[in-house]
Amino acid sequence: MLDDLLRRHDGVITLTQANRAGLTEQAVRRRVRAGHWRRCSPGVFFVDDREFTDAARIRAAVWGYGQSACASGLASAWWLELTRFPPDIVEVTVPRDSHGRRHNGSRVRRRNLAHLDIIERRGLRTTALPLTAIEAAVRRGGGPKLMDQALQRHTELRQLWGAHLRNTGRYGSPAARLLLQAADDGTKSQAERLFTRLLNASGISGWKANQNVIGYEADVLFGAAKVVVEVDGFAFHTDPETFERDRRKQNALVLAGYQVLRFTWLDLTEYSERVLALVQSAISAR
Numbered sequence: 061m062l063d064d065l066l067r068r069h070d071g072v073i074t075l076t077q078a079n080r081a082g083l084t085e086q087a088v089r090r091r092v093r094a095g096h097w098r099r100c101s102p103g104v105f106f107v108d109d110r111e112f113t114d115a116a117r118i119r120a121a122v123w124g125y126g127q128s129a130c131a132s133g134l135a136s137a138w139w140l141e142l143t144r145f146p147p148d149i150v151e152v153t154v155p156r157d158s159h160g161r162r163h164n165g166s167r168v169r170r171r172n173l174a175h176l177d178i179i180e181r182r183g184l185r186t187t188a189l190p191l192t193a194i195e196a197a198v199r200r201g202g203g204p205k206l207m208d209q210a211l212q213r214h215t216e217l218r219q220l221w222g223a224h225l226r227n228t229g230r231y232g233s234p235a236a237r238l239l240l241q242a243a244d245d246g247t248k249s250q251a252e253r254l255f256t257r258l259l260n261a262s263g264i265s266g267w268k269a270n271q272n273v274i275g276y277e278a279d280v281l282f283g284a285a286k287v288v289v290e291v292d293g294f295a296f297h298t299d300p301e302t303f304e305r306d307r308r309k310q311n312a313l314v315l316a317g318y319q320v321l322r323f324t325w326l327d328l329t330e331y332s333e334r335v336l337a338l339v340q341s342a343i344s345a346r
Contacts, residue, residue: 070116121150130185137196190223198232
């Protein structure tokens with residue numbers, strides 16, 4: 061039972077868990093004195109016979125603040141696989157009436173969270189995906205692409221708004237509102253939002269975002285000109301199945317008489333004037 065627990069929990073264990081597995085407090089102390097277990101914080105230990113991974117570091121940091129604590133911000137984003145890069149400082153959210161000192165390597169935020177905003181993943185309490193996405197997106201090292209990941213793969217804009225409105229007044233709330241308002245133009249990715257902003261700023265009109273065309277969803281459609289623009293954002297899928305589906309979609313649109321333009325994030329950020337010139341040329345030719 062103990063070995064299974066340690067394997068599932070990245071080598072991290074609390075005193076309460078050790079007691080439940082049959083170890084007394086004295087037995088735990090003997091393991092610490094012998095150097096087999098390392099004390100991470102009061103009541104939290106790491107079995108020092110394996111690598112102290114990022115998962116172990118985040119788990120130990122959160123558990124160090126008690127049973128009501130949960131990972132949040134970039135720590136939660138990494139735990140929920142919204143980002144590949146774990147943060148150096150683990151953000152932990154605890155209830156407002158919690159006590160205890162801050163531990164090295166962590167940052168504490170005291171806030172009472174709604175039941176909807178907390179989940180458990182791999183034995184660790186963490187903020188739920190919608191709240192995680194809007195909080196991590198405004199952290200340094202986060203960025204709008206975290207919100208893109210959530211919108212494209214896991215959740216919906218209304219769920220992000222719900223999490224935001226349940227937690228107004230938190231750190232980063234005004235910046236998160238701006239991101240959510242930007243996402244409300246009907247597009248799903250940051251790249252699409254950037255493209256529609258470019259169109260609006262240039263005065264190019266006659267387009268709609270996310271329109272159904274012969275059974276496919278077009279990122280941007282110029283209906284009168286029969287021009288479709290596809291935009292590849294940060295979270296663009298490159299797996300073989302998606303690659304083939306995108307090519308079938310493009311071929312079907314061309315055969316139906318639509319001209320298809322495709323732009324990457326690099327096109328939009330580095331060559332925006334060229335992008336707009338191509339769009340203007342395509343819709344003018346029709």
